[in-house]
């Protein structure tokens with residue numbers, strides 16, 4: 001693309017597109033899996049797009065990365081071993097590694113080029129990849145899970161949308177693999193789309209999670225540069241006594257400052273599970 005305006009036109013959200021004014025195109029390539037684009041925007045710092053879909057901008061990435069990380073981590077009594085599927089930009093790894101109980105993080109992203117490009121252009125996110133707790137593996141998350149059983153306390157799926165390389169990560173068979181890869185009492189969280197535009201996607205992802213896990217919930221957060229400005233996560237737990245909306249780990253304001261957490265706190269955690277009526281009704285169907 002040339003300088004001007006980037007518009008996120010996509011069949012996943014017909015008839016609506018968020019636009020960002022671009023000051024400079026920093027990088028553009030076609031990898032083995034997807035079209036990778038990094039731009040400097042006028043209003044949101046640098047932004048990463050894959051196949052024409054905004055993955056993150058420096059201005060609002062913290063909401064998504066903190067929420068997809070701390071909702072499951074703070075619902076677990078001792079999250080020592082964590083797997084991240086996707087997340088090649090490093091944003092989730094950065095947050096997960098901050099949690100004091102986390103000892104070891106494995107990140108598996110399908111596209112080594114996303115990792116390399118983010119290391120070069122998005123250091124505020126990719127610093128998470130350099131944390132000594134984090135090990136990186138390049139490959140398909142679905143295939144990776146087939147070979148890992150009973151290993152993780154928390155698995156976070158920070159995947160792109162269900163077109164292209166991430167398609168399999170939205171299937172029920174993927175949720176079965178997630179369950180098998182968890183230790184007893186383990187928790188999963190996955191990117192699950194927005195109810196405003198993609199209620200069908202939200203419903204089927206939630207259904208898969210609810211079918212496979214004894215406890216399942218949908219939580220929402222605000223990310224201004226994602227379609228509709230909102231995104232949701234499905235969470236599933238093997239512990240049937242748990243209330244995912246009540247964190248068992250509560251960070252004090254001092255903890256949150258020290259960890260440079262800008263969006264998440266325990267009140268935001270609880271509130272994320274309070275759903276509008278149309279969403280609650282849609283998920284009940």
Ligand code: AAT
Nearest residue numbers: 055086087088109110111140141159160165166
């Ligand atoms: N951290 C927010 C950005 C993402 S990135 C999603 C990542 O998932 C990408 O790096 C992509 O290479 C990786 N990915 C896609 N498919 C697979 C797969 N099968 N296995 C492992 N990694 C995969 C999420 C953006 C959300 C956008 C919402 N509209």
